[in-house]
Amino acid sequence: MSEAKVREVSRHSGTIQRASEATRSAGATHPGYKREQNEDAFWADEQRGIWVVADGLGGHQAGEIASKTVVEEIQRSAATDRHYERALQRAHALLLGDEQNTANMGSTAVVVAEDGAYFHVYWVGDSRAYLWTPGEGGGQLKQLTSDHSYVQMLVDSGAINTVEAANHPNRHVITRCIGGSTNPKLEIDRVSSPWTSGQRLLLCSDGLSAEVESDQIARVLADNSDNRRAADLLIAAALDAGGKDNITVQVIDAPTPTPAGGENWTFRTGGALRASAQKLQARGKILLLMGALGLLAAFAARLFGAL
Template sequence: MSEANVRERSRHRGSVQRATPPSRSAGATHPGYKREQNEDALWSDEERGVWVVADGLGGHQAGEIASMTVVDEVQRSAVTDQHYERALQRAHALLLGDELNSANMGSTAVVLAEDGAYFHIYWVGDSRAYAFTPNEHGGGQLKQLTIDHSYVQMLVDSGAINSKEAASHPNRHVITRCIGGSTNPQLEIDRVSALWQPGQRLLLCSDGLSTEVTAEEICRILADNPDNRRAVDLLIAAALDAGGKDNITVQLIDAPQQQQSERAWPFTRSSAPRGRWSRLLPGGTLTVVLSAVILLILSVSLAAWLAGSL
């Protein structure tokens, strides 16, 4: 479907709401064809390197409040402590304490936060993150980075059903974990971290995309459309073509340009902690200083031994 057709259909049935004009990412949300309003929310800040998609639960205003509460707390962390697990915990506490939560108001969330050449994904529920890595033949590989907190995923993990059966299971929308929600007094947040790869793109989405569009089709759209804005429009169009039964939200992010030079550092973040002196001394200066100290100690020891031998 062409981008012009996407926009034409949007005028007749709901509207696409776009994120702030970006330079290396694009995002949009659409209410779909079956829901009266959009309970999804998205937000991004390229300068600080953070993106979020939230899918509200509870129906009507409750779901919208829940997803916006998540976004608000992620925004607050972006300008203060950059501690996004803590942000999701704050949102959870706020929703549990909200007087409107008699409607079982809650939200899923997936957050992408950059840290130099690394990225971190935090998530709760069935909103997803995928990594698309292009290949030299013009195609690419799509890998799901998150694991759904859902009833169907529990069945898959137990071996009761396979992934093909999961895609059409009648309870595939039932989630086992969310932010807020009266059945989740304690919130567990999952996280995955990785190194950006050259040419890689990360996709964040609500289940309005992932339950309607196959991974193969998502991969094809990303491989054929390197422009993020057009790819986002076509992903939403594909979900609408499949029926648009839920709100649809998509964010697509390119790997940062500087990541290729930073990849030269040979250690992972966990295996090579940098101490106080390495923060004070640039590049290889620390190695030179340590070598000089060792040589000095050896020289003094040798001189003392020679003096004692004479």
């Protein structure tokens, strides 16, 4: 992707960049070329270690309300109890109880929450989380989530293969979402993993994953260490593929590892060096004193011998 193309995408009024103070992650969203309105939503708080992408369903204002409801409940949970499964359940209940709601109003969601050296992924629907690990040939891109979709059910049952799934006429039909039905119980899937230095997480709506091949996504991440540029290029790739849906991405770096007890080790090492120096200095004084006493004894012996 050329620099000119990146600038063109960035200038588009539908693209929203992450806040400038972000250091480990960046995100962007674009309505695409076929939709009048962007029903996706995303949010991040690096200090609390929480990221979310939500893809609203229902068209026009309904989908926008649904995705924003999901984000708002995640924000509320990040500031209070940090129970993100409960936050998604609350969003589900709110959407079901909304008097504007119809059977088609809902949202998918994928959430990443850090817990020390680990991260947890929660998801509903077909918004995805990928884990990229650096290596030869563009590194390894692993899909952490499994779509809650009709086509994924067919793949899991062996009725169709992944190639057929990519072109299936019902590939956008999801089987689970937040809101969107009269079922009061929402099932939320979760996966957890430790971070490894150099890894990156990618969260995205199906506006990216349905249009851009995994190999191309991996290559963009491998060739662009700057998260903002990587996010822009991923959106540009989806637009080049037709931009048939809203597109949202977040790219997140693994935290920088801190050696356990690193500062204390430095302090202890400095103290040990000082103690060793003091011991050597004391030993040197003793040796000098012993040498002086030896010389004095030899002088006394010679003096008395002369008498």
